[in-house]
Amino acid sequence: MDKPVPSAGADRVLYLLATLAQEGRPLTVAALAEHTGMATSTVYRQVALLKRWGFVSERDGEYAPGPVSLQLAVGFDNAEQLVREARPEMERLSRESGESVGLVVAVKNQVVCLDIVESTQPLRCSFERGRGVTLLRGASAKSLLAFMPSAACTAVLDELLANEPESRERLLDELEAVRRAGFAISDSEVDAGIWGVGVPVYRRRDRAAGSLTLMAPSVRAISREKNLIDRTVIAAGRISARLQSF
Secondary structure (H helix, E strand, C coil), X not given: CCCCCCCCHHHHHHHHHHHHHHHXXXXXXXXXXXXXXXXXHHHHHHHHHHHHCCCEEEECCEEEECHHHHHHHHHHHHHHHHHHHHHHHHHHHHHHHCCEEEEEEEECCXXXXXXXXXXXXXXXXXXXXXXXXXXXXHHHHHHHHHHCCHHHHHHHHHHHCCCCHHHHHHHHHHHHHHHHHCCEEEECCCCCCEEEXXXXXXXXXXXXXXXXEEEEEHHHHCCCHHHHHHHHHHHHHHHHHHHHCC
């Protein structure tokens, strides 16, 4: 049974791109029309749009994934490797501390959770995979902002705090303190009653790939802050060493 041809324009573009990716070889417009069931004229319009945005490239009348598609693939591979190399240390840190441990990255202006090892204790905090929160508050956000390239950090602040110069200056002062310490801590900045520490992990010595974040109920973190910080710093260092060994 033939697959139904998507009717919406955006669906057609994505369907065409998915077909090209799944085939694994360059295809002509005629071949794409045959594979997708779209009219040749429709395929011509869609590949022209994809080519203009860099999602496909054309050579001798054949189309293949372009530079933007390859960048997306590299980004996926990098995230997958980051999770794979971090997971053993995350599990160890969670087991030794008794708290939840997350691995987060900056995506545009948000902190996004790639992976999480949850505490087994009844009272615990949960940070779901894929959940995004603002890149302005909390230990995770500040550890990412402080250790990203300065131009990228400036771009985030320009967009999110363009009309709040005083807030921007306060945050810049906080980020400088985070850089000196090598980690960020917060209490109830994102979720009430949740304490956290965020430590950057590095794929390269000069650029953070993400942040290892330990989260605990504030009532349980009291008097344990130094121990939790030290454990997280050690775990992040081990993850960075694993990433830099490739």
